[in-house]
Amino acid sequence: GESVGLHLPTLSVQEGDNSIINCAYSNSASDYFIWYKQESGKGPQFIIDIRSNMDKRQGQRVTVLLNKTVKHLSLQIAATQPGDSAVYFCAESSHGQNFVFGPGTRLSVLP
């Protein structure tokens, strides 16, 4: 289930289940979006990106969905594994301007 703590929302899923991490973005002019994964003690790592002329993009075990009407982005992870445990950030950019990061969601994979 999902819980919202004081600072960082947390999503807990069973190993093998699918995970869905959501992100609401603020700028209707944003045209490029990226999902980053940040493990403890490391910098953010690029997972998948999507441009505003698309509404879905798939990678290996990951899918990003973009709903521009409601300014919503989601990251779906299939068959979640312990190595997927991390904090996930969405980031948005408008016309080549610098990326703005969302607040992040901690994904915890339960054995």
Place this chain on the structure above:
Amino acid sequence: DTEVTQTPKHLVMGMTNKKSLKCEQHMGHRAMYWYKQKAKKPPELMFVYSYEKLSINESVPSRFSPECPNSSLLNLHLHALQPEDSALYLCASSHPEGADGYTFGSGTRLTVV
């Protein structure tokens, strides 16, 4: 392994010290960035260099001084920091205007005592 290398990985400094954080990339990226990240928070942009010139300073206090000696190197000089400056400092690089996203280093964990 990350293609953006940051040194040192950890740094403890007193409020009267002067220290420098270093960042190096060899991907041919012409944009480089410094971010500050507090615990349980997203990265916050500090500085942007584009083609070795400072293009953005997000109202960062002057006790942080960036330097870009060449297209592969980015430094952050620190002087007279405060305990609240303790954070993870992340360097990133990209093609101009962030095309294809940023590549981040692993960061320097800074503690000011």
